[in-house]
Amino acid sequence: MMSRKKTLLLGTIILTGTGFLTRIIGFFYRIFLSHTIGATGMGIYQLLSPVSFLCAAICIGGFQTIMSRTIAAKNAVGSKKGGFDVLFVGTGFCVCLSVLAACLIRIFSNFIAIHILGEPETARMLDILALSVPVSTIHTCIISYYYARKKTGIPSASQLLEQLIRVLSSYLVYQIMISRGIKPDAIMTVIGLLAGEAGASLFTLIAIAWECSKYNYHFHLSEAEKNFKELFTLSYPLTANRICITLLHSVEAVLIPSRLRLCGLSNNQALATYGIITGMALPMVLFPSALTSSVAVMLLPSVAEDQAAGNDxxxxxxxxxxxxxCLILGIFAVGVFCAYGNAIGTLLFQNEEAGKYLQILGFISPFLYLNSTLTSILNGLGKTRLCFYQNIAGLSIRILFVLFAIPSFGVKGYLWGLLFSELVSSVLNVIFLKKSARFSFNAMQCILKPSGLLMIALGVSFFADAILGRFMAGNSILNLILVILVMGSSYLSFYLPTIRRLKA
Known part of the structure; x- marks a missing residue:
């Protein structure tokens, strides 16, 4: 049997590797979209996110987290059948909700597009998006079972498959549009989304069917009522929290283009700016979070098991x-994005504004990466109410900046709001965890030393940039990659002994 630490490490490595690979594919996809549908098209597509996030909050919401915790607890006492029972009861309920949500979106697509999202072009996209809600729900519920079992192979494969199918489907639709003389627009991104979710859902259904046959599992209705009551009782507060938080996210997303118009931008300019921030700059900042997201996924069931076993x-x-x-990674990311953000945005997306926003957003990296993992630990400890409080605080700050800072300071007002909200959320997470577990915080190891090493690494990278620039003046992309590699290597070398001790 593999030790608990090795299982956690292996699972994190698999998820991180897959996460980086899918994000690399995703970045090429976003570059392709920026060149085909433009920043305005990406902004229109991003307007759909409030609808998809709200559907996920209502249909899956707290059920995914509680299913993962409950399955992990049953697995800890050797009850594999109990884990399957929880999976199928939870999935059945979530799928029923998702079918209802899909029907409502189809019926009210025009109303949602015109009166809520404020963009009539999104109506036909909503009709397609509705079809993806049930298949996405199935996929999400099934992978929660594998995360609870600390089996990351199936989730990683489904994640990669979903991304590949999405990109290939969008490219196929693009080619069909071009061949028919139709101007490519954001509709191809939603078709790609539907195809990707359908492929991933089918793959996970086959995987769980094989898992059930391996253990000769048969579902019995006699256990369904008991499991449903347990899941619903534990999940409805978390689901209510998720819905509330998602509604605030939705308000923020819908308000941004309208507030940008108040500071003098046209409708197309507002949508383009929104598309550049949410479709280009923010995904780039989130790229290193493939590591922290993988850790967060693995931490929730592990912390839940530790708490259940009394391993404080x-x-x-x-x-x-x-x-x-998380702070070490975040501080390193600050250096990369602030020093090379402008070059990265210009080279990848051929958009100078993307580079400028990336330089500003780079400062949220430490707090962004920290929040994802600390929130997962709080959820693992069952402190869902505290997670709700810090999320509400952060989102309220962002909405206030959207309402009052954007009209006065333009898009920079929103970026300042993002930075301040992530800082507040991080502080609250640390305070809440400090009350739940008496851990120690070493500012020298976590902040001062990484910052000092960052200065050294930046000096090394700028020196390398000066040397490489002479020999590779005509290949700026390769020059940039090599400089960041040199910077990363010099920074990482200081922490290799610590990493080796951690693995041991």
């Missing part, structure tokens, strides 16, 4: 190591 020391060490390495 393990919980304490988990929090300390998480804070340390």
């Amino acid at each position: 020391e393990n919980v304490k060490k988990t929090i300390e190591v998480t804070i340390k390495y």
